[in-house]
Every structure is written in structure tokens, then in C-alpha cells.
Amino acid sequence: MADAGTALLRALTDCAGIRPEIMEAEMTRWSSVTFEGARHRLVIRLPGPAAGRLAKAVAGDAVTPVGHVLADIALVRRVEDAGERMEIEALTVEG
Template sequence: MSRGPDVTTLLERRLRIAAEAAGIAIEIVASAATPWASATFNGARHHLTLIGDGAGFAPWLANLPEADLPLRGHLVADLVVTSAAERTATIDILSVEER
């Protein structure tokens, strides 16, 4: 029985949807995830590199840390834009499993 897409796939889809809603086209050119756990939560740290197309890319990135990015079975606990240039950006995201 299939469990559906993993959290990284869900996160990438949600970022594309959020960008499209803002009139931005993005391409995720690199994506890596490592497992993460605390005493009370399990999740993953995601590191993504994006290329954006459109004049609204920079404002979209600026608002991304506050964006609602719903993921089935997970929550986005933290999102940080770690670097941004004219058309590229790297973001780090911490996702945790819902209980």
C-alpha cells in the first residue's frame, strides 16, 4: 500500500503553489533533507536552492518565512531564507511530524 509522497515532495509542491499564487515561476534546482529529532518531535531539516522568474521574486522571498505552507501530516516549524540574489535563493526549512 502506498503512503503517498514524502515530506520533501510535499514541501516542494507547496512552494511551487505559493509561488504560482504570487505570479512567480520557480524551479527547485537542489533539494536535500536530513532527519531531525528533539525530545518531543520528529522531523527533517530541508535545504533548497531555487531559481525564480519574475519581478515579484524578491518580495515573495521576503514574505516566505511568514507564509502558510500546509503539509499533510507535517508542520513547517521554521523557514529561513539563507541567501538571496537577483534570481536565486537558498532556504532552510524545519518540518515536524504532526501528532
């Protein structure tokens, strides 16, 4: 399950075109009767163009972590400061 966070970060990096600066990262295990997965909360910083690419990918469901199913992803907050700070929440399920 620890790989879910890494897989999600790699998928976000692929969409943005560069690796984001990670400001905060949380992962909480999640399960139902039939699925196991994790809830993720990331606060990252990216330069403007990369932030724009990532925001479009999140909105268009184009984020695909290898080895896990992305059940849900949302751009919760986007703030422009030194770069753009973005808060992303996601739910991954083992695939």
C-alpha cells in the same frame, strides 16, 4: 518522512504560483525526544515576480506543507541572475 520534502516543495510552488527550478535539495532526518521531522535546504530559481511572491510568503509564515508542521523556515540567500536564485532552509515536523 520522504514525503516532507515533496510536501514542502508543493507548498513553495503554491506560494510562488509556479514550480521552481530546483538547483540543489538536501533533507536530513531530525528528531528530539517528542518529535520527528527533517531539516531541508533548497536552492531554487524562479522568475522575478514568482520569487517576490515566494519571499513574501516565507517572511509572512504563509508556507504550509500538507501533513507536516513547518516549525521554521528562512530565506537564507536571494541572488538575482537568470531569474532569481533563492536558498531556503526549513524544519518540518510530522503532523
